[in-house]
Amino acid sequence: MPDPLISLRARLAALGDFGRRNSPVLRSVPPLQTLLELAARIGYGALGFVYLSAGVLTFLAATDRIRDAAGSKEATFWLAEQPFGRVWLVLLAVGLLAFVQWCVLQSVFDADHEGTRLKGLMKRGSQAGNGLFHGILAVSIFGLLHKEPVDANALETAANQDKAAMVLSLPFGDWLLIAIGLGIIAAGLSNIINGARADFTQKLSCSAEVCRRVAPLAKAGNVARGVSFVPLGIFVVLGGLHSQASEVRSFGAALDGLEAQPGGPWILAFTALGLVAFGAFSFIEARYRRIQPPRDLNPLS
Template sequence: MPSPLSSLRSRLARAGDFGRKTSPILRRVPPMHVLLELAARVGYGARGFVYLSVGVLTLLAAADLIGDAVGPKGAIAWMALRPFGRLWLLLLGLGLAAFVMWRLLQAVFDADHEGTGRQGLNTRMSQGFSAMGYGFLAFNTFGLLVHTPSDPAATDITKSHEQAATVLSLPFGHWLLAGAGLCILGIGIANISRSWREDFTQYLACSPKTCRWVAPLARAGYLARGLAYLPLGTLVVLAGLRPAASEVTSFGSALDAVERQPAGPWILALAALGFIAFGTFSFIEARFRRIRPPRDLNPLT
């Protein structure tokens, strides 16, 4: 017996076929799987643009050519203050929304055919958390269209303090905040682990020669992203254990804390190069990744 989602998809497909037969305009619209593939590739490109921007700005910060290092939200806010900033925000927000849609297709409807085994479900759960993270980033990007603060970095830290204070005011709030920090540490460790154990070329439709130089980019990118989460997660855990909301900071401020350590600028420069590698790999995924939109919207297949 077909699932309700499958039945709904069949009805929508029949409606689309009928519309194409009766309307010259609709006949020009590509099939749904083509549109979904295009949206996924645009999404990977948007992710690449964000991390490439983070890497370049962090590298400039390490060289003391600009003020502070930034995370993804900081890089987007920085672009918002540039000429044509609102246009960039609109395009980037739409691209990130497309990436969230693709992540949901991967996580819920198994677009990558990971299956329902232990490893497959772990991968799909990771893709689901990724959808949540990029969903918040897309929401923040659209929010900047309404109001762009004059000092985005300070505003980001203030919001972090307020959110931490709200959590600490809840019953067992200090444990909840420490748990959130452990989750951030877990994300960092998962990225580090993924950087050396995963075959990043298995989803790419590129030549063996191209894949040989693509894989190191992916490993460097995931390693840098994972290491960047560790200081932020540590600060959040300490804020929960002490407890002190003022110790919760932003992604960019955590990178600044790394820069203040011995050999910090060099470490920050290496992290920046890793972010640039991750952004570059995302652009490569936008071009070469195998995109297979699910034909059957059934979460259990």
């Protein structure tokens, strides 16, 4: 019996070839592989803009230039308040959706050739989570198009507390909320360890000199991104331990809580610079990353 998926791909390919032969407009459209690569590069650029903005805003908060630190979502609220804010929001949301499609190609269709062994599947699971997180962020940005600018941290804190209250209302909800908080902390620690140990230049197509110069950006950025997750996870755990949804905060408000600790302003400032580094390295990836969308869309390949 022929594989229905292979048969469908063959028919679609034949239809595309027929269209290109008979339509000057379709002949001018780049091949699908080229379009997917372009979308992935645009996605990395959008990712860079989000984390660069969050890092700059958090650094300004650490140096008392503005009131609140910012996570990725709070940074989009700031963008909405700028001139032509709605235009920037649409461009950013579309860019993030382009990044999400690349995460799908990575996780589902193994564009990075991680394989199907345990380590590879864990990596692909992480890529899927990355895509889900930024997909939710993209959808929330579209939602901002219909809202007036508000206090981002207050709104996000209220939204997170509503979600925590919903979890606490479930059977064993306090334990479930603790587990969610521990999962956030584990994700942060994983980013810290990965940032310290991994070679992020392996997937870059650049000279050895350029790779050597940008490697510290990748390491500092991933470590800082991991550090930024930990305070949020701690507040979620506290919410579960005390069975109080009011303990839960937004990403930015959790970073503000970090600033209140001994040496907190210094830790927050270094975390902010690390987020800037993460954003800068995302721009490097937009330019130099080896992006080869899989030709055979087989999830088990």
